[in-house]
Amino acid sequence: MKIEEILAAMESIQYGFTNQDKKIFKDEDMVQNHYCLQTPEEILETKVGVCWDQVELERYYFDKAKIPARTFCLIAYNDSSCPTHTFLIYQYDNHYFWFEHSWSIFQGIHEYSSLMEALKDVKKRFIAVEIEAKGIEGNVILYEYDNPPKHASVEEFYHYIEKNPKIEIH
Numbered sequence: 001m002k003i004e005e006i007l008a009a010m011e012s013i014q015y016g017f018t019n020q021d022k023k024i025f026k027d028e029d030m031v032q033n034h035y036c037l038q039t040p041e042e043i044l045e046t047k048v049g050v051c052w053d054q055v056e057l058e059r060y061y062f063d064k065a066k067i068p069a070r071t072f073c074l075i076a077y078n079d080s081s082c083p084t085h086t087f088l089i090y091q092y093d094n095h096y097f098w099f100e101h102s103w104s105i106f107q108g109i110h111e112y113s114s115l116m117e118a119l120k121d122v123k124k125r126f127i128a129v130e131i132e133a134k135g136i137e138g139n140v141i142l143y144e145y146d147n148p149p150k151h152a153s154v155e156e157f158y159h160y161i162e163k164n165p166k167i168e169i170h
Contacts, residue, residue, distance in 0.1 A: 001065040003090075003099070003109065009061060010101040016048040020151070024048050037152040051102040052157060055086040056148070058099060062090060069099070071145055072119065073161045074126045078138035082158070083130045089118050098122055105129070120169050142167045 001009075016026045019034040024046060038046065038053045040060035049057065055071050062069040069090040076083045088099045096118045098110040106125060112118035119142060127140055145164040148157055 001061060003067070003092075003097075006058065006061040006065065007099070007101065007109065010054065010058065012047055013043060013054060013057065013101065014048050015050065015102055015104065017050045017053065018042075018046050018048065022046065035154050037148060037150065037157055039150050049102070051084070051086045052148075054102040055088055058088045058101065059147075062088070067092075070115075072122070072167070073143045073145055073164075074123060074140060075143070075158070075161065076126075076131050076136060076138035076140045078136060081136065083126075083134075083136065083138075085122075085126050085130065087122055089115065091115070116169070119167060123169055142169060 017035050018024050020036045040057045043049045043053050043057045067090055069088050071088050073086045090097050096112045096115050098118050100106050143161050143164045145161055148160045
């Protein structure tokens with residue numbers, strides 16, 4: 001499977017989430033509706049997932065294609081909410097690529113000359129769109145992570161991510 005085929009395969013997945021009873025939600029009130037992180041097989045069945053779910057399906061496709069990829073999570077800590085975004089970056093021919101499907105305004109493949117350049121750009125966009133544009137205050141932390149627990153709740157997902165390495169971006 002090539003990168004373009006992975007992007008095409010992701011086209012059937014819509015943004016939203018399911019709970020433990022597999023009820024599908026389009027709103028963002030994940031805690032109240034008992035969010036449950038889906039496996040790649042479940043996402044292919046439900047055809048819906050938030051970035052947390054979609055990155056796991058992307059990871060599945062990249063692993064199948066034997067293309068090394070790394071996954072990251074941005075969390076904006078504040079008192080009222082904690083916006084997040086997970087994403088995948090892969091390297092090819094001395095270039096780094098941000099592979100994005102779930103964040104519709106940035107959907108596609110974005111090329112960079114270094115990993116740090118890619119991470120800085122994603123973080124800058126996250127702050128502009130998810131923090132500043134919405135008038136949210138918060139400290140944005142970037143984590144690198146791999147293989148979160150299947151069927152994790154929102155709280156379990158946060159706890160898992162926070163046990164992983166923080167990446168300092170200057």
